[in-house]
Amino acid sequence: MSEEHMHHPNYLKIWAMLVGLLVVSVAGAMVGIRVVTLITAFGVACVQAYLVAKNCMHIGAARRFVPYLVATALVLMLLFFSGAAPDVMKPAGVNWVKPAWQEAAVEHDVSLHEARH
Amino acid sequence: MAETLTAASSHGEHAHGEMSFWSKYVFSTDHKVVGLQYMFTGIFMGLIGGFMAYAFRMQLAFPGVEVPGYGLVSPVDYNALVTNHGTIMIFWVAMPVLVAAFGNYLIPLMVGADDMVFPRLNRLSYQVFLLSAIVLICSFFVEGGGFGGAWTAYPPLSAQSQYNLTPLGSSLWLVAVGLEFVAFLIGGINFITTAMNSRAPGMKAYDIPMIVWMIVVASIMFMASVGPLLAGAVMLFMDQNIGTAFFDPDRGGDPILWQHLFWFFGHPEVYVVLLPATGLVADIITVFSRKKLFAYRTVLYTVFATGVLSFTVWAHHQFVAGIDPRMAHVFTVTTLLISIPIAEMMFVYIATLYGGSITLTTPMLWALAFIAEFLIGGVTGVFLGASGADIYFHDTYFVLAHFHYTFFPIAIIGFYAGISFWFPKMFGKMMNETLGKIHFWGTVIPFNLIFIPLFVLGASGQHRRIYDFSHFPNLSAPWQQDLRILATSALLVMLAFQSVFLVNFVWSLWKGRKAGKNPWKSNTLEWTAESPPPHGNWSELPTVYRGPYEYGVPGRDSDYWPQNEPN
Ligand code: HEM
Ligand SMILES: [Cu+2]
DSSP states (O other): OHHHHHTOOOHHHHHHHHHHHHHHHHHHHHHOOHHHHHIIIIIHHHHHHHHIIIIISOTTTSOTHHHHHHHHHHHHHHHHHHHHHHHHTOSEETTEEOHHHHHHHHHTTOOHHHHHO | OOOOOOOTTOOSTTOOSOOOHIIIIISOOOHHHHHHHHHHHHHHHHHHHHHHHHHHHHHHHSTTOEETTTEEOOHHHHHHHHHHHHHIIIIIIIIIIIIIIHHHHHHHHHHTOSSOSSHHHHHHHHHHHHHHHHHHHHHTTSTTOSOOSTTTTOTTTTTOHHHHSOHHHHHHHHHHHHHHHHHHHHHHHHHHHHHHHOOOTTOOGGGSOHHHHHHHHHHHHHHHHHHHHHHHHHHHHHHHHTOOOTTOGGGTOOHHHHHHHHHHHHHHHHHHHHHHHHHHHHHHHHHHHTOOOTTHHHHHHHHHHHHHHTTSOGGGGOTTTTOOHHHHHHHHHHHHHHHHHHHHHHHHHHHHHTTOOOOOOHHHHHHHHHHHHHHHHHHHHHHHHSHHHHHHHTTBHHHHHHHHHHHIIIIIIHHHHHHHHHHHHHHSBOOOHHHHHHHHHHHHHHHHHHHHHHHHHHHTTOBSSOSOGGGOGGGOOHHHHHHHHHHHHHHHHHHHHHHHHHHHHHHHHHHOOBOOSOTTOOOSGGGGSOSSOOTTSOSSOOOOOSOTTOBSOTTOSSSBOOTTOOO
């Protein structure tokens, strides 16, 4: 036990990195450019999740199959998204519409045609 | 061994003085006791589920009749009965009996361990499960009655009480299902860890009996698929109770999202219950045909392939839900692909039987019936998987007959196969063969007489979830009503024959012939322990020298070769 304890990551440093990244993601949104916002929001979130999983959840130190398991869960999440998104992310489809989405699209000045793609 | 419990009849080295009834049977951490607790709870829930089927089938065959023992089935009752019948049979019968009862009882015994890796978690798993069953049963009695929005709980029907009229029942139903998932997550951790870490010295991956592999793979699949639905259940609960609108299209939500969340879990789930059943069938047919499993590794590879593919087919339940037609093509292809490994597994089982010296004992009859009946269920799934055909078949009794031809072999036939095979180990007595065979034929013949008519009715356009067909002129031809009456009558016969099993069970417990350690001359490790095994299973843990299916090996005097015998 005591030996493992000597190898634990420097939590303070990781915490500082997480806070730094938080600043980046908030600042990114303030620039007001859509692409930048997306990158700073999702990109930074991915890095943060990786840092937490690796250091605070000790996945880096666990047996090999554990990271594989976690990776599998991520793959399943992507799979679910790719199967569900074609219907769930659309405001209208074959024989159905989502009125609330269409109103929102008008409000935010996104043409329906654009929202459909 | 920190605990000082003793198993029911053990007076051997492990007896450390008597424990009270409570700590021995109710709060036990012994994997065998937990397994039996799961089994008896599952049987009890099965009786409730069967009674519900009786009540709503009577209504369908004789609309408006006063059902003996139940009374008049109102439309609201009908919905609640059908919904809870399905929910109970899958989550409170198939899961506890096949995964948890056999998993708990058999895994430590078959891998040569004295108990599960986490015995207290194991006990917790059962307690959470019991709580979930109690919550579900309570939900029938609250104001408005039990949930009636179908076992798939599609919103908006499930989300909004002005539609389902069961505000309390539907929330309690969700809580019960959620608790049940938690119980099986805890249990699954145990199965996986025990099979990975507690195997007897010498037991390599390919020496593990099939049922252990299957339960482990099933537990992994359950873990990987249940997350989205658990999240979905929380979202639905909030839609019901605190006014969120995750699934309400008028307020920006999406009801189809629930269908995706449900079936992303729901389809893997059907394989979660299938795999343990196919595992125990493999173990039984090898014993009673005295032959090696035809292709051990092939079976394993088919299981892995099925496990992976089962995550890619879910939207075949949604072909007519308004999903993108291009996605329907994708899901048709994956659905047709997944039938390949499953078909291959069935071929391997049939090849195992070929040329064997077959004895038709009761467990063997059940195992063979599993293969025959499940094949019908699997093949009809292929029709449903073709999106074009499914536009016609969807939500008809054809679908209902399809999944009963899969679930019934799994949950009922599989259970009877397993219990008649391992009863001698669990209780130290043999079951009565004559009663067993009467029960077998009295179950399997009526089963087909129930569901073949329902295939025909489904193909004639009979929709599911209809309370009284006499309101639909197209569905009220005399021949259609006759078939409904035939199905219901066969159900009555089948239910009546279940009493033969209960009698046999109780009678064999008291009066059955003593079993000895290894009545079936089987190879696997559980048969080297006493019957029933004491707490701790063996006084000296076994060592393994070979795979589990060395039957009829040429050049040996005896036709079996236990895994623990050096030579
Ligand atoms: C492991 C054995 C199986 C089980 C336990 C099972 C179970 C089920 C259940 C419960 C449903 C109906 C759900 C509902 O609407 O309430 C269903 C529908 C369906 N099954 Fe299976 N199934 C099995 C095997 C298969 C196979 C092998 C295939 C195809 C190759 C298949 C294809 C389908 C399709 C396409 C549907 C949707 C039909 C519709 O709703 O229109 N199933 N199955
Ligand atoms: Cu499916």
